Amino acid sequence: MTKRLIPKETIGRLFSYLRALFCLVEKGVETVSSRELADACGLKPSTVRKDFSYFGEFGTRGVGYNVDQLVGAIRGILNLDTPTRAALVGVGNIGRALLAYGGFAEQGFHIALAFDNDPRKIGRTIKGVTVEDAADLEQRIKEEGIRLGIVAVEVSEAPGVARRMARAGVKALLSFAPCDLNMPDTVQIACVDLAMELARLVYHL
Amino acid sequence: MTKRLIPKETIGRLFSYLRALFCLVEKGVETVSSRELADACGLKPSTVRKDFSYFGEFGTRGVGYNVDQLVGAIRGILNLDTPTRAALVGVGNIGRALLAYGGFAEQGFHIALAFDNDPRKIGRTIKGVTVEDAADLEQRIKEEGIRLGIVAVEVSEAPGVARRMARAGVKALLSFAPCDLNMPDTVQIACVDLAMELARLVYHL
Numbered sequence: 001m002t003k004r005l006i007p008k009e010t011i012g013r014l015f016s017y018l019r020a021l022f023c024l025v026e027k028g029v030e031t032v033s034s035r036e037l038a039d040a041c042g043l044k045p046s047t048v049r050k051d052f053s054y055f056g057e058f059g060t061r062g063v064g065y066n067v068d069q070l071v072g073a074i075r076g077i078l079n080l081d082t083p084t085r086a087a088l089v090g091v092g093n094i095g096r097a098l099l100a101y102g103g104f105a106e107q108g109f110h111i112a113l114a115f116d117n118d119p120r121k122i123g124r125t126i127k128g129v130t131v132e133d134a135a136d137l138e139q140r141i142k143e144e145g146i147r148l149g150i151v152a153v154e155v156s157e158a159p160g161v162a163r164r165m166a167r168a169g170v171k172a173l174l175s176f177a178p179c180d181l182n183m184p185d186t187v188q189i190a191c192v193d194l195a196m197e198l199a200r201l202v203y204h205l
Numbered sequence: 206m207t208k209r210l211i212p213k214e215t216i217g218r219l220f221s222y223l224r225a226l227f228c229l230v231e232k233g234v235e236t237v238s239s240r241e242l243a244d245a246c247g248l249k250p251s252t253v254r255k256d257f258s259y260f261g262e263f264g265t266r267g268v269g270y271n272v273d274q275l276v277g278a279i280r281g282i283l284n285l286d287t288p289t290r291a292a293l294v295g296v297g298n299i300g301r302a303l304l305a306y307g308g309f310a311e312q313g314f315h316i317a318l319a320f321d322n323d324p325r326k327i328g329r330t331i332k333g334v335t336v337e338d339a340a341d342l343e344q345r346i347k348e349e350g351i352r353l354g355i356v357a358v359e360v361s362e363a364p365g366v367a368r369r370m371a372r373a374g375v376k377a378l379l380s381f382a383p384c385d386l387n388m389p390d391t392v393q394i395a396c397v398d399l400a401m402e403l404a405r406l407v408y409h410l
Contacts, residue, residue, distance in 0.1 A: 011408070015401055015404060015405060018401075018404070019398065019401055026360065026361070078404060078407070078408045079407055079408055079410070080404055080407060080408075084403075084407045084410070086403070092302070092305075093298060093299075093301045093302030093305050093306075094298075094299075094302045096298045096302075097297070097298030097299045097301075097302055098399070100297075100298050101298075101399065101400075104399075104400050104403065107400045107403075107404055108407075109400065109403050109404075109407070147410055148403070148406060148407060148410065150403075155231065156231070171410055172406035172407065172409060172410050173406070174399070174402055174403055174406060188406055188409045188410075190402045190403075190405060190406050192397060192399065192402060193224065194303070194306065194309075194379070194397065195306075195309055195312045195314065196220055196223075196224055197379055197395045197397060198289075198291070198309065198312075198314055198353070198355075198379055198395075199220060199223070199283060199285055199312055199313075199314075200220060200395060201353060201377035201378070201379060201393055201395050202283070202284055202285060202289045202313075202314070202353060202377065203216070203283045203284055203285075204377060204393045205284070205289070205352055205353065205376055205377050205393075
């Protein structure tokens with residue numbers, strides 16, 4: 001079984017399943033039926049069963065799937081079972097929220113490096129991570145071999161920071177800046193644009 | 206011209222256009238061609254032209270669209286031209302980042318109320334908003350007639366807070382909690398799950 005054999009659509013849904021399963025773990029639920037999981041994700045039970053058939057036998061007819069086993073299997077397929085180190089640039093409110101957020105650790109992430117260009121922040125330790133000078137980010141990212149970056153700087157600084165991270169070897173970036181970063185196609189980008197999320201909600205009010 | 210006549214797909218793309226246009230405004234760009242806008246949004250120029258044909262004549266052949274006029278028109282259609290007041294529950298790192306974020310004001314949002322249950326936070330004023338006791342949130346949201354809510358509390362508290370906001374009249378919620386909130390269909394929900402965004406990026410590494 002390799003992840004190449006699993007259809008892209010299934011992979012996409014695995015993230016939804018995982019999210020729903022984490023909620024069940026939180027509630028102490030031990031088994032889940034394909035119907036319950038389908039309802040939680042807005043899918044048909046047959047889709048859930050078909051998706052899970054790609055990666056083994058977890059279900060027991062009439063009992064359902066073991067939540068822990070399912071989480072483990074999905075995390076394995078999604079490469080989330082080995083902790084991934086990330087480099088954060090920008091230790092403002094959002095950056096600090098990310099450093100403080102416990103949810104990443106559970107899901108196999110770890111902010112290993114944090115950078116800022118504010119001398120008052122450089123040298124401070126937040127949740128075990130010491131803020132380093134942003135001037136050194138290329139060198140430090142290369143030294144640590146980090147490929148996942150988080151950009152939490154001002155909008156005007158974001159494209160420059162993103163380019164520097166890409167040059168240092170970062171292959172995937174989470175950005176909080178609403179502007180396009182004009183990155184090469186070799187770098188995967190996910191944007192979180194809070195103002196736009198709110199704008200969408202307001203439209204539906 | 207009413208928004209009822211504009212197809213749902215066009216409305217969805219208006220948010221992308223607006224996002225791209227804000228970036229142009231930031232750069233001081235005054236006119237934009239349908240091709241430039243299409244490229245910025247990953248669409249075909251003919252799609253852009255067709256979408257804009259629903260709401261008037263902004264383009265001049267060979268010159269392009271006036272960026273400011275286009276922003277104004279799209280904001281009008283998306284109901285973003287009158288400031289919408291929001292109530293925030295949870296003044297932790299994420300809550301503070303939202304209070305401090307200037308981007309909302311530009312796009313017609315305003316966090317009018319902020320709540321927390323931590324006595325050390327209640328009464329503090331952040332960017333002009335005084336943190337109130339979360340015990341009073343139903344009463345205050347009703348008094349102010351607020352319909353947009355932001356939930357930035359711990360995961361375990363989020364469903365309860367969301368239900369209380371819905372009972373007070375909130376019709377649209379932005380949530381930072383990764384768990385389903387089990388809200389009635391009458392409340393629109395947008396979730397920002399940062400750990401899942403990072404998980405998606407890691408998978409593509």
